[in-house]
Structures are given as C-alpha cells and as structure tokens.
Amino acid sequence: MGFLEEAERIRIHVDQALERLGFTGRARVEEPPIPELGDLATPVAFDLARKHGLNPVEAADRIISSLEASKMEVLKHVENVNGFINFRFDPVKYSVKVLNEALSKRGDYGKFPVASRKILIEHTNSNPNKALHVGTLRNAVIGDVLARLLRFLGHEVIVVNYIDDSGSQVADNILAHYFMKTPLEPPEGTRFDEYSGRVYAEYSEKIEKDEELRRMRSEIIRKIEEGGNEVADFARLFSEKVVECQLETAWGFRIFYDLLNWETDVLRSGIFEWAVNELKSRGEAYLEEEGENKGCLMIRLRDVEEFSRLKAPDEVLVRSDGTATYVGKDIAYAAWKLGLTPRRFRVKKWFKQPNGRTLLTTHWDGEEYDYHGADLAITVVDKRQEYPQKVVEHALRKLGAPPEKKYLPYLYEVVALSGETASELTGVEELRERRMVHMSGRKGIVFNANDLFKTVFQKVYEETLRRNPSKDEEWVRSVSTHLSVASIRYSLFKTDKNNIIVFDVKDATRLEGDTAPYLQYTYARACRILEKASVDVNSLTEASFNTPEELSLVRQIGKFSWVLNMASETLALNIIAVYMRHLADMFNSFYEKCPVITGEGPRMDRLALVKAFTITMGNAFEITGIEKLNEV
RNA sequence: GGGCCCGUGGCCAAGCCAGGAUAAAGGCGUCGGCCUUCGGAGCCGGAGAACCUGGGUUCAAAUCCCAGCGGGCCCGCCA
Incomplete structure (x- = not known):
C-alpha cells in the first residue's frame, strides 16, 4: 500500500x-x-x-x-x-509495506485500478514537406509520453499521426518539382525531408507574390483532392518520401505510431463529404452568396456565444474553388475519431517499426479499417491552433457527438530559439540580443530534430568515451545514443505545457543537474549495487531504517502511484519529470550516507530499498520513454 | 476591437486548476568543502526572492476574484 x-x-x-x-x-x-x-x-x-x-x-x-x-x-x-x-x-511498518509492494508488483508497480477507456492520441502532425524540428518534436514527445502513460495505466490506446498531404504547403512543393522542374534529387549529403523544406521556403514566397502561380497552386490542390490523376499520384509519392524520413527521425527518438491518417484519404473515404452534408442538413453549414466569402461553404458560428464577439465568426469549410480548408477536413477527421461517421478509412500495412509494432497507413487500395471510435480523442496541437480546435469541438457537438465521448485538444506552447542559438543557426548577428526568436520554416529559422540529435550526441559521446576508456566503440555509441535521446525527450516534457520553451544549444548539451543523463546515471549506480550484492531480495519482513535519507526515499517510492494518478487526471506530464528528479535526488543522498554492502555483506533492508528504487525509476522510465541503462 | 497564455533569486523553473503550518522545491551560474569503502554525470554547505503592481474574498492568498502593467500568441478562401 x-x-x-x-x-x-x-x-x-x-x-x-x-x-x-x-x-x-x-x-x-x-x-x-x-x-x-x-x-x-x-x-x-x-x-x-x-x-x-x-x-x-x-x-x-x-x-x-x-x-x-x-x-x-x-x-x-x-x-x-x-x-x-x-x-x-509507523516508519518501519510503512517501509515494509511499500517495499514489498514494489518488489512483488515489479513492472506493474505504480498502477492503480482504472476503468479502461478507448483512447485515440493524435500527435506529431508535421506537414509532409519538411523535416521534424524541435517544435514538432515537442509535440511528438508529449504525445508519446501521454500514450505510454495511459497504456501503462491500462487504457486501450491507439496513436495516430495526421499527414496533411492535401494542403497548400505540399502543393507548393509539387508546383516546384512537377511544374517548375526543380530537381527531385536532393544535393549530395542532404536528406530528402530537409531538402523539401528548403524548396518549400524558396517557392512559397515566389508563389505568394505571383497571381498565375497562385492559380496553378489552387489547381494542384484541386487535383490532389480529386485523386486518380498524375499530379495526385506524384504528390502522394512525394509526401511518402518525406514521411519516411520523418518516421525515421521519430523512431530514432523512440516515438512510434499505430496509424497514419492521410488527409487526402479523409476526402476519398467520403468522410469529409459525410461531415459536410450532415452539417448542411442540420442547418449548420450554408453557401455564402455575397461578400468576401462569396461561393464558400461556411459553418455558422455567429449565433454561438463563444464566437459571437469575433469580427467575422463564420468559418470557411470549402473554398470557392471547391477545395476543402484545414478546419473543414479536421472536423470530418475528428468525427471519424469519435466514431460518428458511418464511412471508413481504407488502410494497409506500411512498416514494421523498430519497436516491433506494425504501422498502418490509410491508402485508397487498402482494406476497410475496423475502428468504431474512441471514448476520448486527444489531439496534441500547439496553442496557436486553439481557435480552430474550438471550431472543431463546436462542430462535433452539432454533429451529434454524445456527451460521454470527449474530444480534447491538448494545447501546448511552442518551442522558440534563444537569441544566441538563432544567431548561430542563421549567421544573423542582430538576433543574438533577442530573448527569443520564433522559428519559421519560410525564413529558414528552424532547428531540425536530427541536427539536435547530432549536436547532443557529439557531446555525450565525448563524455561517455572519457569515462569508459576500456569499452568498445559499439558500446559507447549505443549508450551515447540512448543518453542523447533521453536527454532531448526529457527536456521537452519536463516543462509545463503552458510555458514556451526557449531552446538553447548550450542548455541542450548539458548533462548535469536536471537532465535525463543524471537520472540514468543514478539508475545505473543503483544497478551496480544490486549486481555487487550478488544476492537477490524479493520480499522483506522487517527493516531497521532510521536515517532521514532512508525514510525519504521510501516515502518517495510510496508516492509513485499518487503522482501517476494526478498525472492521469490532469494530463500534466511535467509532474512525472519532477517526481523522477526528486526520486533520483533522494537516492543519491541515500547513496552517500547509507552503505548497502558492508564488511559483513549486504544489509538486506537497504538492498530491498535499492531494488525498489530501480523498479520505481524503471517504471517511470518506461512511461517517459527513457532507456534503462545498467551502466553508462 | 475581441480572446488565450505567461510573469516566482543574475538566468531557467516547481508549487497555482483541488487556498493552509511566519523554513517558497530544484537546476544553471557563483563562493567554499568531499574521490584510501557500493560509479564525482554525484554529495554537503554558503550567498542570492517586494512570488509583476494595486485592490478584493478568507481565520489563512504565490495559489481564488477584479483592475492595471510587462512579454508572447490567436481572430486567413494558411495549416
């Protein structure tokens, strides 16, 4: 207990x-x-x-x-x-109870009874025309930790990634490659996703300034939406190439998915058509006949209290050229998530992921996908999308979503760059004085996830090599990879989701203090004690703890399920990070003051405490996607 | 014009939603200690805070309410 x-x-x-x-x-x-x-x-x-x-x-x-x-x-x-x-x-009675529970439940320690729910989590959602950057990585890590936490607690979780392949961003790239003959092959040594991000930055500006190009882009979007033509097929192949790169990056960070939902398939499956017709027949959508939005299909929001004070509350679902807007498509997609639509996606297997799970993707020549909707659909999106997400929530209510089905936009603040990092990245000296600089793909102010990994890895590798001169290259690389991935992941979920993360390279390459390598180092220390003790302990009948270090550590271990309960209620992930750090702090204080292995052999109660610590920290690592390393 | 978020030591930041105990975590940086016993990515100690301001509610406010100030963001036939 x-x-x-x-x-x-x-x-x-x-x-x-x-x-x-x-x-x-x-x-x-x-x-x-x-x-x-x-x-x-x-x-x-x-x-x-x-x-x-x-x-x-x-x-x-x-x-x-x-x-x-x-x-x-x-x-x-x-x-x-x-x-x-x-x-x-009673400190002894309580200690014995807590330690026995940890020692007996092991991988399940920290779980508490929950009513299992069907939960769908959507995250990452990067447009398929650029590499993942630190901002999308925050999104993906948050989504991944949410999924791991909710799965650990016994919920039935499916993780999806929405591929926005029919929007204007991809269309810009198609215009550049298909019509303007920009080479499809990236220059030597450049990844395809990074290359496409650069092409996009270059062409989006040109297109914005040129009416003829804008007309062509609109035609491209229409063709992509329509499908069954050469442009659409080209676009799909282009997007798939980018998505493969993005997946490779995500997998490197131990982020995995169950299903990729392609936006074009929201259209081709008839899900979009269903949603639009449903809104029309319920009187919530109408064709605008005059003014700026003449010819657009609009959703009626002006009578709704929360939108009524806006200048022009009603939103465009279908543009006057017949193409769908993001909000329109997202409403239809959200309706699918909750099982409101009778239409189905078609899916096929795409990859076997490094974690062993199969990744499905929607595809027009796949098989009908049997999913009847989640009880809770969590969409991890940055705060700038709060307003459109409100529109989606409103539309779902109008589409008849039952009250027990919940659509939850999980809003988090963006990642910006420190002035120093932005300056070093771009070579623009003036940026150095700014407290923060927002990232911008078009302006080329973007810190890519792969570059971040490389930067952190280099520092970690040097440090690991220095501490382990006798280990072979493969071991050093493997351990360095795990430490780097954990370090980056931890830095992205340890901050409250409402706070902007000002990303700075100096800070990101720190391996001491409040970092994942500190946690992993602490875990490894504990593992060494268990190994050296050369006896195992699986239960305890008595303990003679009397130091504050021992008792604090026991108390912290006992609080694990309490913290997980709070995390699952609030979905605040930073409290798990705070918990892990306190747990490590307490273990290290204990480590200094309380020898486990003495001249007369190991003290069994302390050995049990060390083992309970590794079980608890290990489970916290599972939940947050941090690799458990016995040695670092 | 309307709306959302943030404001806690030099810097970052926990606590705020579910108000409590005249001791407000922790990290970076800084100053001083600790490697002849389980791994120094560690430990111990010091200095450093009008919890943005002003009102209000309460026995009790960093926490709740109101009004300001400062910073960021959203309100597009972009996503």
Missing part, C-alpha cells in the same frame, strides 16, 4: 469520524509542508470551523477523539497542531 492508498484510507476514516460527530463533508487530505509534521494531514477542522462557527483547534480535538485510530494499520500517531490534524505512519 502506497501513499495514494493510505491517503484515501485516512480520508475515509476522517469522513466517518465527522459523520459520528454529526457533520457531513469530504475531508481534504494532503501532504504536510515538511516531513517533521507528519506523513499526511487534513485541514478539515478549518472547514468545519467556518461552516459551523467553531474554534478550529477544538474542532480538531473532537475529530481526533472520534477517530478509530486503532483500526488504521500503519498509523503510529495522530496529533492536533494548531487545528491541523497530522498523521504519522
């Missing part, structure tokens, strides 16, 4: 005590600010005092005397401190 269970148990006891005293209510149970005050506390006496005009200190006394403390197993002491009711566990 860990902290989560004990907190719940104490809450129930307090509630029962309240009831016996003739009060109703639910006690809040929290952690005291400092361990000296106890393991758990409730300020419920203050709530009663306010409600019933009592003195909080006296109320606390009455509650304590009504508590059936003897029935509370691991509890050692209850006291009233200025109205706070503080509970203290």
